[in-house]
Amino acid sequence: MTYTNSKFQAKKIDKNRYELDVRGLACPFPQLIVIKTLNDIPIGDTLEVLVNNPPSIREIPPVLEKKGHKVANISSLDRTTWKMVVHNKVELALKDKILVAVDISDRCLETIRHIAERKPFQKKHLVLYHVLNSLPHFYWDVEMEPLSTEAVTQIRDWEAEQKKAIDKFMEKAKQILLDADFPEDAVSIKIKNIEKRIAGDIVEEAKDEYMAVIISRSGTGELPEPFLGPNAVKVIQNLSFVPVFIAGKNLPGKNILVAMDGSEGAMQAIDFVGELMGGHNFKVTLVHVVRDHSSIGPAPLYRPLPKEDLQVEEQKIRAVFDEARSRLINRGFKTDDVTSKIVTGAASRSAAIVQEAERCGYATIVLGRRGLSQSQDFFMGGVSNKVIQLGIEQAVWVVT
Amino acid sequence: MITVSPDILERFTRCYSLGAESNPLNVTGSPHFLRVKVPGGIITSDQFRRIAELATKYSRELAEVTDRQDIQLHWIIAEDALDVFSVMDQLGFTTDMCGQGFGGAGLGDPRNIVCCPVSGIVKGEILNGYPLARKLTKFFVGNPDFLDLPRKFKISISGCGTNCIMHEINDLAFIAVEKGDQVGFMLLAGGSVGASLPGPRLAQSMGIFVKPGDAFGVAVAALEIHRDYGSRESKAKARLKWLIEHLGLDKFRTMLEEKLGKRFERYEGHPVLEPSDHGGVGPQLQEGYFYVNIPTIAGRLTSHEMVYIADLAEEHGSGELRLTTTQNIIIPNVQASEALLEQLEGLGFPCNGSMPGRTSIGCPSEFCGKTKSPHAKELVNEIIVHIEANFNKTLLDEAEFRIHISGCPNNCCASTTAEIGLNAKRVKEGDEIKQTYDLYIGGGFGSDPSFGRLIEKKIPAGESKYKIASLLNGYVRNKNPSENLREFCNRYTNDELKAYLNKAVG
Numbered sequence: 001m002t003y004t005n006s007k008f009q010a011k012k013i014d015k016n017r018y019e020l021d022v023r024g025l026a027c028p029f030p031q032l033i034v035i036k037t038l039n040d041i042p043i044g045d046t047l048e049v050l051v052n053n054p055p056s057i058r059e060i061p062p063v064l065e066k067k068g069h070k071v072a073n074i075s076s077l078d079r080t081t082w083k084m085v086v087h088n089k090v091e092l093a094l095k096d097k098i099l100v101a102v103d104i105s106d107r108c109l110e111t112i113r114h115i116a117e118r119k120p121f122q123k124k125h126l127v128l129y130h131v132l133n134s135l136p137h138f139y140w141d142v143e144m145e146p147l148s149t150e151a152v153t154q155i156r157d158w159e160a161e162q163k164k165a166i167d168k169f170m171e172k173a174k175q176i177l178l179d180a181d182f183p184e185d186a187v188s189i190k191i192k193n194i195e196k197r198i199a200g201d202i203v204e205e206a207k208d209e210y211m212a213v214i215i216s217r218s219g220t221g222e223l224p225e226p227f228l229g230p231n232a233v234k235v236i237q238n239l240s241f242v243p244v245f246i247a248g249k250n251l252p253g254k255n256i257l258v259a260m261d262g263s264e265g266a267m268q269a270i271d272f273v274g275e276l277m278g279g280h281n282f283k284v285t286l287v288h289v290v291r292d293h294s295s296i297g298p299a300p301l302y303r304p305l306p307k308e309d310l311q312v313e314e315q316k317i318r319a320v321f322d323e324a325r326s327r328l329i330n331r332g333f334k335t336d337d338v339t340s341k342i343v344t345g346a347a348s349r350s351a352a353i354v355q356e357a358e359r360c361g362y363a364t365i366v367l368g369r370r371g372l373s374q375s376q377d378f379f380m381g382g383v384s385n386k387v388i389q390l391g392i393e394q395a396v397w398v399v400t
Numbered sequence: 401m402i403t404v405s406p407d408i409l410e411r412f413t414r415c416y417s418l419g420a421e422s423n424p425l426n427v428t429g430s431p432h433f434l435r436v437k438v439p440g441g442i443i444t445s446d447q448f449r450r451i452a453e454l455a456t457k458y459s460r461e462l463a464e465v466t467d468r469q470d471i472q473l474h475w476i477i478a479e480d481a482l483d484v485f486s487v488m489d490q491l492g493f494t495t496d497m498c499g500q501g502f503g504g505a506g507l508g509d510p511r512n513i514v515c516c517p518v519s520g521i522v523k524g525e526i527l528n529g530y531p532l533a534r535k536l537t538k539f540f541v542g543n544p545d546f547l548d549l550p551r552k553f554k555i556s557i558s559g560c561g562t563n564c565i566m567h568e569i570n571d572l573a574f575i576a577v578e579k580g581d582q583v584g585f586m587l588l589a590g591g592s593v594g595a596s597l598p599g600p601r602l603a604q605s606m607g608i609f610v611k612p613g614d615a616f617g618v619a620v621a622a623l624e625i626h627r628d629y630g631s632r633e634s635k636a637k638a639r640l641k642w643l644i645e646h647l648g649l650d651k652f653r654t655m656l657e658e659k660l661g662k663r664f665e666r667y668e669g670h671p672v673l674e675p676s677d678h679g680g681v682g683p684q685l686q687e688g689y690f691y692v693n694i695p696t697i698a699g700r701l702t703s704h705e706m707v708y709i710a711d712l713a714e715e716h717g718s719g720e721l722r723l724t725t726t727q728n729i730i731i732p733n734v735q736a737s738e739a740l741l742e743q744l745e746g747l748g749f750p751c752n753g754s755m756p757g758r759t760s761i762g763c764p765s766e767f768c769g770k771t772k773s774p775h776a777k778e779l780v781n782e783i784i785v786h787i788e789a790n791f792n793k794t795l796l797d798e799a800e801f802r803i804h805i806s807g808c809p810n811n812c813c814a815s816t817t818a819e820i821g822l823n824a825k826r827v828k829e830g831d832e833i834k835q836t837y838d839l840y841i842g843g844g845f846g847s848d849p850s851f852g853r854l855i856e857k858k859i860p861a862g863e864s865k866y867k868i869a870s871l872l873n874g875y876v877r878n879k880n881p882s883e884n885l886r887e888f889c890n891r892y893t894n895d896e897l898k899a900y901l902n903k904a905v906g
Contacts, residue, residue, distance in 0.1 A: 032482065
């Protein structure tokens with residue numbers, strides 16, 4: 001809590017329950033302090049507010065409801081004092097979960113460290129999720145065979161070892177987050193025995209109202225960098241319903257590059273970045289890549305686009321930039337922290353985006369899952385797909 | 401983004417607050433209002449411009465000069481409050497605390513201290529009251545000892561010898577007087593025209609002469625008595641008038657004397673205070689300089705007008721502005737007024753209007769959600785336009801009357817103290833709620849301050865202007881020479897006046 005010297009601070013009175021005494025304060029301070037406190041206590045927790053300013057009783061509840069909190073009860077303690085019970089963003093508590101796919105690898109630990117660097121994630125609920133590879137199905141029958149007892153015992157031992165190792169690893173991962181000031185209640189561990197396949201189970205879990213899924217680049221696959229692990233690829237392919245963050249090699253800094261085109265997907269990406277990162281002093285650069293040729297036909301036949309066409313495209317994208325900028329500013333980005341750039345003369349949009357990120361030191365690239373790219377893959381926009389493959393240094397967010 | 405750090409809280413909580421949210425069913429209702437206290441009404445053009453900026457940014461480009469020389473902003477959103485407060489902090493202004501919002505008695509604070517708007521510059525001034533207003537404001541603002549009075553406390557100070565700031569409606573009024581070769585203040589106490597108990601009261605003379613050096617101590621002692629002995633039984637009984645009603649003025653005076661450790665000289669009677677609003681163009685004490693009173697319609701200004709007026713004050717005056725309790729603005733220290741008057745006329749503020757046009761006031765009832773259209777300020781405008789179109793300026797000036805319109809029984813525009821007062825009442829007719837007004841006639845200050853009489857109840861808002869015009873018609877035809885409207889009305893009974901209102905008398 002940032003106002004620890006003030007007498008108006010929440011006291012923890014029970015597990016997941018806080019009390020805030022704003023008696024004696026007149027408008028707007030009860031409201032400001034209640035909202036500030038709700039921002040500070042973990043999502044899903046309950047705040048009891050003691051207040052003796054009658055207008056507050058009337059006007060705070062609608063404001064809180066609008067912000068996604070739930071005012072569960074208002075009771076009158078005596079003629080001039082009321083107690084207001086507020087659940088901190090119950091709705092959001094369900095939605096504001098982020099699934100972190102974890103396996104035992106240094107790369108994954110690195111991903112956790114990157115997450116720890118992200119202050120806005122502290123307001124979310126992180127579920128560290130591991131799919132435990134247990135005894136394959138065909139062993140179930142073998143288990144019954146007296147002759148295979150030894151092999152089964154070995155496998156059971158291996159399973160137990162695995163379980164122990166993952167427990168330890170998960171605790172370590174959680175500790176990294178707690179050390180980075182993530183609230184204890186904001187991180188939970190979920191270990192699940194494999195049901196289908198690892199990728200399939202991650203996708204199944206992600207369907208449970210998560211706002212995003214974070215996966216590591218090399219994942220559980222055995223392919224060396226810079227490729228995405230096979231599980232990661234499958235997860236990305238199948239998670240068309242939720243934004244996916246693919247962790248990069250570089251530490252996430254304060255600079256975010258959002259690849260823009262005129263598509264709805266790009267604007268969705270803007271809204272997502274705004275909601276998640278707004279108000280935390282991040283800098284966003286909106287980048288639009290203009291190819292200076294028409295791409296109809298094979299590469300040798302590419303023709304330069306007429307100058308007028310380029311101007312028209314520039315004009316269009318500036319309007320998109322303006323809209324995106326105002327959306328970000330409305331969600332707490334500072335005016336000076338939102339810049340835009342048009343990159344011209346590129347042969348490939350994806351390559352230009354990644355080059356731009358490398359050249360200007362953006363550790364995060366954000367793009368819409370489906371853009372206006374002409375060649376669309378079966379699972380996502382061609383540009384997005386290529387950026388994921390090319391941008392191994394950066395974290396890439398594919399927003400749905 | 402809201403950031404509440406301890407230092408901001410400590411700095412702001414005792415000095416700033418926002419008024420309560422109004423009736424949400426009223427579409428014009430304001431989420432919060434903010435009353436910027438302007439001590440004594442004196443403000444620099446720069447400060448005025450900054451408040452105009454606040455109005456532009458947070459208050460839908462609208463601001464109001466109130467009858468306590470404040471500037472009121474509406475539609476403030478709580479989350480913006482700290483930004484607004486920061487600007488006010490830089491400007492050196494504070495707000496009224498929001499004690500009214502609390503149940504029961506308590507958390508009252510001293511309201512903006514009103515002062516004659518031409519203090520220090522008006523010709524023939526007995527005493528400049530402004531330094532006292534400043535000193536008291538500085539002492540009370542944020543002072544934790546005076547933030548939990550049983551209820552609000554209103555102080556007025558004037559040194560010009562006229563009743564320009566409606567002293568009798570204040571809890572404590574300092575009126576400069578001459579006693580032999582001394583100058584000092586006579587003291588009125590216990591005024592309050594609202595519905596609280598024991599009912600509307602005009603402040604009464606304490607019969608004492610306060611030397612200028614003692615005035616500060618007297619004010620502080622009076623507030624301490626109010627704080628320590630005022631009733632906290634209920635809000636209705638918590639104004640100073642209730643205490644004085646029960647103690648009696650003599651006892652109150654004795655308590656004051658005990659606190660100060662001295663006896664006051666006597667000052668018998670009520671001073672004969674000429675009614676004045678310092679309207680039009682007036683010569684200043686400083687040779688060759690004039691003050692120009694800009695009449696606004698019930699104090700309502702757009703931020704553009706505010707900026708323009710600030711510019712004019714710099715161009716023609718000394719960059720100073722003074723807000724009046726008649727919801728107008730004075731530009732002092734003007735050398736050549738003609739050009740200024742011309743520019744003001746161009747802006748839509750002709751300074752050659754009638755006295756009622758200049759001095760009539762209305763409360764911001766639409767923001768409180770207390771009235772349906774026409775709201776108090778709209779009605780002021782409607783009536784003034786009507787009577788100025790039907791009667792000549794000389795007659796209206798001779799009639800010497802003001803129209804005060806309040807939107808509810810709290811009577812914040814003191815309608816019962818005006819020569820013509822209207823107090824809003826909503827009436828249900830079938831399924832429809834209609835806006836009506838009760839009409840009071842014959843109130844006034846001067847040598848014989850009194851409340852007006854309730855002559856007709858529940859007049860449909862639209863008819864009020866015709867009734868007032870009808871009364872004025874009767875006045876024109878039947879007045880004695882040099883008789884003003886109040887004197888004229890006080891010769892008649894309630895029924896006779898009602899007949900005048902309804903054209904029954906020719």
